[in-house]
Amino acid sequence: MIILGLDPSLSCTGWGLIRVDGSRLSHIANGQIPTSPKSPMPERLALLYSAIAEVIAQHSPDRAACEEVFVNENPQSTLKLAQARGSVLAACGSAGLVVNEHAARLVKKAVVGTGGADKKQVAAMVKVLMPGIAIEGADAADALAVAIADAHLKRG
Template sequence: MIILGLDPSLTCTGWGVIRVEGSRLSHIANGQIKTNAKTPMAERLAVLLNGIAEVIAAHGPDRAACEEVFVNENAKSTLKLAQARGAVLSACGAAGLTVNEHAARLVKKATVGTGAADKAQVAAMIKVLLPGVQLAGSDAADALAVAIADAHLSPRS
């Protein structure tokens, strides 16, 4: 099974693709899709949608996994995150992928062992779980963590 993990953000959406064979995990690819803050919102969302559509076309995942939305103290930031998630999830839906959603604390607990892990701890554990992986950045590491958590938390299908 091939799982696409997603860490949506309007500024930089991370993605990671892993293969799951029994209890064995292997890295396929990872990356980040960045948008320009000076570009109109509709264009930024189109960049995310098209970028994820390209990842799906290139790697043919069987399903996707995404971090659940969390509410920031800043309502404007929460709204921007929700819009980015909408673009990313739309790309998955258009490709016919099932998308499992997981809370960020659960993803961290499943990969690092503590729900309070920081980005550096997540990246370090990804390098342990996927030996030889070259991370495109911290958002890509987070996306791989989502994929790994999904492999452990969701039923195989």
Template sequence: MIILGLDPSLTCTGWGVIRLEGSRLSHIANGQISTSTKAPMADRLARLHAGIAEVIAQQRPDRAACEEVFVNDNPQSTLKLAQSRGAVLAACGAAGLRVNEHAARLVKKAVVGTGGADKMQVAAMVKVLLPGVTIAGSDAADALAAAIADAHLAPRAGCKVE
């Protein structure tokens, strides 16, 4: 089973691909897709969509995992996050890829052991769970964490795990 983890953001979307064999996890690839803050919104969203579509075509995952949307104190930030998620999830949908969504606190708890973990703790634990991995950045670490959490949570959460 190959799982694509996603950490959508308008500025920098992280992605990570892992293999699940029984209860064993292994790293396949990870990266980040950045957009220019000076580019028009439509161009930025198109870049995210195309970038994730390319990852899907190259890595051929069986399913994807993403954190559920959360509301920021800043409504403008929430709107930008929702738009970037839409572009990324649309790329998954266009490829016929099912996406399991998990609460951010649940992803952190599954990977680190506490739902209040910060980005550095998540990245450190991803390196423990995927020995030898070189992580492209904090957004890629969060995407790998989403994939790892999905490997553990999907069967228990009633998600289809084909």
């Protein structure tokens, strides 16, 4: 089974693909999709949609997993995150993928062992779980963590 993990953000969306074979996990690919803050919102959302659609077309995942929206102190940031997330989920929906959603704290706990882990701890643990892989950046590491957590939490 191939799982596409997603860490949506308007500034930079992370994605990661893993293969699950029983209890064995292996890395397939990962990356980040940055958008320019100078570009109009519709253009940024279209870029996220098309880039994720391309990843799906290239790798044919069996399902996807995404972090749930969390509420920021700044309502404007929450709204932008929700729009980016909607664009990414729409790409998954268009491809007919089931998307499991997980709280960020649950992902961190499943991968690192504590729900309060920071980005460096998440990236370090992803490297421990998948030795030798090159991670494109913190957002890609988070996306791989979402996929890994999904594999553990949603067996079958």
